[in-house]
Amino acid sequence: MSFLLKPWIAGLLLLCPVSCRTVDRGDTNIMIYQLDVIHYRIRMDIDNRDQRITGTTDIQFRALKNLTRLAFNFEGLQIDSCRMDNREVQFNRKEGFLWVVPGNQVQAGSHHIVTVKYSGIPSDGLIIGQNKYGHFSAFSDNWANRARHWFPSIDHPSDKASVSFEITVPAGYEVVANGNTTKTTTLGGRSTYFLEEINPIPTYCMVVGVCDFSIHPEVTPTDVPLTYYTFPEDSLQAVLGFARSVDMVQFYDSLVGPYPYSKLALVQSSTRFGGMENASAIFFPEDSPLFAVGDAGEVTLAHEIAHQWFGDAITQSDWSELWLSEGFATYFSFLYFEAKDGTARFDELLTAARNRYEKQSSKSRPVIDTGYAALADLLNVENYQKGALFLHALRIRIGDEAWFSGIRRYYKGFKHGNATTADFEQIMSEASDTDLKPFFDRWLTKPGIPE
Ligand SMILES: [Zn+2]
Incomplete structure (x- = not known):
């Protein structure tokens, strides 16, 4: 960042x-080193009429110890149901945690899936509203511990996991997130984008971005697809601002080792930071100097790209x-x-x-x-x-x-x-x-x- x-x-x-x-620093979870999340599957419906979302997250995990209850970081949104391995389970909420009571003891080494359905307006972590030009937009901004406001997780950098998204938005808007877009479907005026990051990444780097983007593809000499997602009003300036990004990816690739992900998106967004290194989808604030005349943003650009190796791939x-x-x-x-x-x-x-x-x-x-x-x-x-x-x-x-x-x-x-x-x-x-x-x-x- x-x-x-x-x-x-x-x-x-x-x-x-x-x-x-x-x-309470909000920097831990009692389950760290007691269970290991392997994969998050995040399904979410986002509308441009209000800031309300409906979501379902599957948390696929392996128990590292025998457990009688599980705790996930999850704050704010209403929980509509909670299941484990397709069976309704008891749950309660306390001090920022969703406690799941499976009924039977969870055995060390066993694999399970907890499925949480929820709805409401995220109070933080997923900012839904309008961009600076008055167009509908939704952007995650998780650092350091704000992912918990829009999906349940072990919200700590030590528990990395792969992640897949199924994000439904009004037709005409595009979705960018970590990993590759595997499929897009449109039905009844709504489009669903399927994306998947197969490598484990920390929860603070798991993000979605929704907007009517201008999309500009570049290709690096190492064949990593590099794409700019910017507001149409700023897209020409962004091509100049991001001009050295291909060279930067190539530079770190040859200096440190192969770029860790299958794509890189550079995204104009609503992040409160000068830049946020989300794995394979770097978010820049909408008023970044990268979208203005001059080269004032290029050190930040190199910093966020270097994070893909340090911070994201090695956390x-x-x-x-x-x-x-x-x-x-x-x-x-x-x-x-x-x-x-x-x-x-x-x-x-x-x-x-x-x-x-x-x-x-x-x-x-x-x-x-x-x-x-x-x-x-x-x-x-x-x-x-x-x-x-x-x-x-x-x-x-x-x-x-x-x-x-x-x-x-x-x-x-x-x-x-x-x-x-x-x-x-x-x-x-x-x-x-x-x-x-x-x-x-x-x-x-x-x-x-x-x-
Ligand atoms: Zn940084």
């Missing part, structure tokens, strides 16, 4: 002192290690400009990161920080700028050959999974034949930048 933030986050950062640390096991996503995307955006625009541009970006860090860091918190008060607090210069500066210091410490070879090994080993800082440290130590633990600890577990 791009650290260009709407005022609400800046407000949160100011209004959330250490004292509110006891408040941090816990929010406290968000630097594995944001520090990487920040530094890898710099690497694109180093390779393409030269070292002067690279130095400029690094210096700007350092200056921003010096200006905004409290120098009282480490990069790996379990003591945050709210997830939004993690959108800070420790995870972004210091994370990037650390990757650069590590590159200088072990040299380009070991650094790039370690990065490639890390991607190959953890692609479509989760990683911790310890996993990354071990691979980089092996790649450089050096014990890097003290170096990692000094940078990542202590405040400030080492001398």
